[in-house]
Amino acid sequence: MSERQQRAADFLRKAGVLPVITVHTLDEARAIADSLLEGGLNTLELTLRTPVAIDALAMLKRERPDIVIGAGTILNADNIRASIDAGADFLVTPGTPPALADALAEADIPVVPGAATPTEFMALRERGFRNCKLFPASAVGGLAMLKGLAGPLHDMRFCPTGGISESNAAEFLSQPNVLCIGGSWMLDKGWLEVGDYARVRETASRAAQIVRDVRG
């Protein structure tokens, strides 16, 4: 495993839970990041799904240097460049077609390429990637899929994301081939719409407790 990939493995394992956030304003980005941090989660994936995402990433890296931020929904080389320029600590992709895998392999930043099938993970493995996102985890088999991958792809580690909630988080996190679990369950749309950041903080805090319970 390259030193760069090892760096991704270290902080993802340490984080245990990777909240996936989508922000619409800089104020919302600050409020979400602060609530997660107060709840005990200091690593997050900020998706590039909204026009303000890159500005929010740069702002958070400037104003909240203690937060480790991955840029998510990386779809192409332009997204990679913009995220690195904004100060991203790592990159996450929902899927990884060959041209994107090439661009990730050249990027000097920890990367967590996404995939959903053994063939795709094998293609990533051939390029040297060992730490990958399983997306959309529940839709493609969830725990059963992770257990299935553990045999043939025993040297790979996964960050399952998609369909994980407070009720199944511990079970996913307990799998030996799981580095961290990703999800948006602590960022319920209804709570965000009414600015109920106390619930975000409480749910983040319970997620942090799940990590302590499972990992010690």
Ligand SMILES: O=C(O)C(=O)C[C@H](O)[C@H](O)COP(=O)(O)O
């Ligand atoms: O946009 C991306 O790049 C993604 O990877 C999608 C997110 O990971 C999922 O939307 C999170 O899944 P839920 O926890 O089920 O909401």
